Amino acid sequence: MAAEGYEEMSGNGELEESSAMEAFEVPPPPPPTEMADMLEENGSPAAVAPEAPEAPVEPGPASFSMPLAAEDDEGELPxxxxxxxxxxxxxxxxxxTWTDLLxxxxxxxxxxxxxRSLVAFLARYPLCYGYWKKFADLERRAGYNDKAEEVCIQxxxxxxxxxxxxIHYIxxxxxxxxxxxxDSPVRIRRVFEDAVVASGLDFHSDRLWDLYIEWEKEQGNLRHATAIMDRxxxxxxxxxxxxxxxxxxHLSAHEPKEMLSPEEYEELRACCRQSQKAERAEQAQEEEEERPPGEEEPATPEGTDSEELMQKIREQVLVRRDKVYLDNEGEVRKRWNFEDAIKRPYFHVKALDRLQLRAWHSYLDWEIAQLNKDTKDPSPDSEEAATEGAEVTAQPQEGSGDAAVATDDNRVRILFERCLIACALxxxxxxxxxxxxxxHxxxxxRAVYRRACEVHLTYKPNIHMQWATFEERHGDLSEARRVLEALEKSLPGFAVVRLRRAGLERRAGQLDQSEALLRDAVAESKEKPSxxxxxxxxLARLLxxxxxxxxxxxxxxxxxxxxSPDNDKLHMNLLELEVSGDPWASAGAxxxxxxxxLAAPLAPHTKILFSQRGLQFAEDYSNSIQSVLSVYEEHQKLLRELGGTKRGAENGDEDSEKLSKSEDGSADAAQVSTNMPHVPITTPPPPVGGADMSSQADYGSYSSWYQQPQYGSYGYQNTWNYNQGYYPPS
Incomplete structure (x- = not known):
């Protein structure tokens, strides 16, 4: 989007703060033809925009470079x-640091x-349009006009x-x-056309249109100027x-015949002459009655148009344009509040406040809603379309370049591109x-993902992973692999990226590759225990x-x-593995x-949980009562050492009665439960409280994907009352 003012360089060559960072993104229209021609003329075909118009070349270290000529070598650097x-x-x-260098x-x-500094800087911050202008001015002052043009094209x-x-390029x-x-005027006109196609739909593009019109007038092409005004x-x-x-x-200063297209002029002239003849016939009849007998009507010169006729033609020209103007005024009115809410339309590394982000989202929501509404109700006679703002489209005119008039979809795309200037980060x-x-x-x-990940958001992982998911969803696994590998190189040690890579290989049926990626990660992270x-x-779960x-x-x-002997999750997963096996063969394990x-440096409540889990397994699967009683005695001993008040609950006294009351609703139920030692209580109480939650932070913000908030979620319920009444109190 264009700047609202006429920001220029300050006297010492530095950019003014209000415009130094202003810049713009790649819009949907194809790359200007003038750019391709210029690059071929200057011998740099490698820099021409790619074949797909929606994925223009972004200036990067590989795509944007200015060869240093021998005469440019000024010896040692400063x-x-x-x-x-x-x-x-x-x-x-x-x-x-970059601005200090520049x-x-x-x-x-x-x-x-x-x-050298500008090339490196613009490869990383291509949206700073003021530095492109500085670069072009640098080359021009040095006498390298061809290089200055190349810089503008890039x-x-x-x-x-x-x-x-x-405007700077023109x-x-x-x-x-x-x-x-x-051929010079032809070339200039072609550049103007490229400019209005690329940026003429911007809400602040008025200066470009005015410059185009004035240039055509200077060339004496009044009809071209009129066609541009119509657009x-x-x-x-x-x-x-x-x-x-x-x-x-413009209309009042020139003859209609000079400024209108021949087709429109002849159409209006014929219409106005017909109207004029009808008026004159009526007037002649009145004059005939008053003319003296024998006097003839004065002759009218053939082939000449009176000033009165010219005035009628001008009036009809304005009648036709009035409706277009009023329709356009309605479109402007609908967008005015959205535009007014945008306070920083240019790029800057400083963060935008939430109100500005909300303003862009609201504008996009509205424009997309307009598109959806018009798609459902395309009738131009619809009252809703008239009041809510169906887009004004141009009638094709010869040489008018009506690509500069947006359809609804183009409106949405242009607004997205404007948004991604201010919100590029x-x-x-x-x-x-x-x-x-x-x-669509x-x-x-794909081109949008590429621009975001390879130019503007090289160090932000979420957008890269979304790109990889996009490629995998559309069947391009090699590109998805490349995206994730590149991300991992730029952000080494980021666990979720390695897991995404392993998951990609697993879904592709490459289980060996998935295992290899996890094994490498295990080997590379030995210095970081968590x-x-x-x-x-x-890796163990995969295997x-x-x-x-x-x-x-x-x-x-x-x-x-x-x-990591003190990592309770490792102990818990190993226990899970053994419990899930053959109960007859895994009892010892x-x-x-x-x-x-129990021998590891774990928290007391965690040890109690493991001991209880062992007792539960013995109760469920042991072959002899002696082994069950042995495990039970060890568990009671641990409770006495670590459990504190938990021992009372385990032994089935006061807490047992409370539990039974809460479950059955009466003290009688508790008494019945106590008098039936051969029937264990099977309803588990809630999971043990006080589980160590801080360990979740060990794995970063993705811990919730892979770690459970408490041990009960692993399936190990707190069943301290499970054996209540089955064994005598110790």
Whole structure:
């Protein structure tokens, strides 16, 4: 979106704060033809926009470079250049270090240093249109007009919604081209057309349209100027009313025949002459009655148009434009409050406040609702369409370039592109745009993900993982793998990315690859016990549940326990593995797990839980009462040592009666339960409270995916009263 004012460089060459960061994104229209032609002329075909119009080349380290000519070598770089260069590259997300580097190079007036810094900076922050202008001015002052044009072309590939950059590029051409050559005006006109197609629908694009109209007038092409005015009268812009005023001035200052297309002029002339003849016939009849006998009617010169006829033609021209103007005024009125709520339409690294983000979302909601409404009720006679704002579309005119007049879908796309200038650092807006485009074109949605992940949000993981999910959903597994691998390289050690990679391979049927990824993660995280335990649990579950290999799963957990003997989750998962096996064969292994947990440096309540789980397993599956009683006695001993008041509940005195009351609703039920020792209480009480919740933080914000909030969720209920009345109190 264009700046609202006429921001320019300050006197010392620095950008004013209000416009230094203003920039624009790639809109839906295809890359301008002028850009491709210029790049071919300048011998840089590799930089031409790609074949798919919806995925223009973004300036990156590989796609944006200015070759250093031999004559540009100014010897050694400035003294502090290397220090500032290193600081910027050590922390490329620190915008201040980059601006310090650029300001230093500008002060030193060293073209090689400035060029190198600007190339690196714009590869990371391509939305800063003011620096593209600085770069072009640098090349032009050095006498390299071709390079200055290349810089403008590269910038416009990155931000073709930038009205200011288009005007800068046009002024550059006007100042360097020989206008005496026949092809120069043709080329300028082509650039103007590219500009209005790319950014002419912007709400603040008025200056570009005015410049185009004035240039056509200077060339003496009044009909072209009129055609451009007709186009802008259909576009909702901030200064829509001034365009109509200028059209009226244009109409009154020139003969209709000179400014209207031949077809429209002849149509209006015939209509007005017919009307004039009818009026004159009536007038002649009145005059005939008053003319003296024998006097003839004065002859009218053939082939000449009176001033009266010209005035009638002008009136009819305005009648036709009045309806277009009023319809456009309605469109502007509907958007005015949304536009007024947008306070920072340009790019800046500073965070936007929530009100600004809400304003963009509200605007998008409204524009999409307009599209959906018009799709359901496309009738132009619909009262709702008339009041809610169906888009004004242009009638095709020869040479009018009516691609600059938006359909409803184009309106939505243009607004998304404007939004992604100010909100380029917010994943939610990129995701929303990709989801909108996916319903229309998978390739367009893919291009949005690519722009977001490879240029603007290189260090934000969520959008990359969404891109990988998008590619997997559409069957491109190799691209999904590439996205996740690249993300893991930029964010090493990020657990959820490795899990996403393992999950991708598992869903693709590559179980060996999934296992290998988790094994590598286990091996690489030995220096971080909590992360090592996390990966070990994931690997063990994969081996047990999908690999059907409990032996290997057991080995993984046992090795992890050697590194982290105090990790209760490892103990719990190992116990889960043993309990899920053959109860006759795993009795010893279960008790071994319990013994290991009781010997580990775990919290007292956790040890009680493991002991209770061992007792429950013995009660359910043991072959002899002696073994059950042995486990029971060990459990009672542990309760006396660690359980405190829990022992009373276990022994079935006061707490037993309370539990029975709560379950059965009467004290009699508790008495019956006590008098029937051969019938154990089978209704489990709530899970044990006080479980250690802090350990969830060990695995970052994704802990809720893989960790349970309390041990009861693993299926181990607090059944201290399970054996109540079955064994005598100890």
């Amino acid at each position: 003294v502090d250049f290397e220090r500032l260069w290193k600081a910027a590259h050590d922390d490329p997300q620190d915008f201040t 300001q230093y190079c500008e002060q030193e007036s060293h073209i090689t240093a400035s060029r 910038g416009l590939q990155a931000i073709p919604l930038s009205v200011d950059l288009w 002024n550059l051409l006007l100042g360097t081209l020989d206008m005496n050559l026949s 802008i009268l259909k576009v909702p812009t901030q200064l829509y009313n001034t365009h109509y005023d200028k059209f009226k001035e 917010y994943e939610e807006l990129w995701t929303r745009y990709a989801q909108y485009l996916e319903a 074109s998978v390739e367009e949605a 992360l090592h335990a996390f990966y070990s649990i994931k 047990l549940k999908l690999g059907r290999d409990p032996s290997r799963a057991r080995g993984v957990l046992q090795e992890a326990l050697e590194i 279960v008790q071994e797990c319990v013994t290991r947990a």
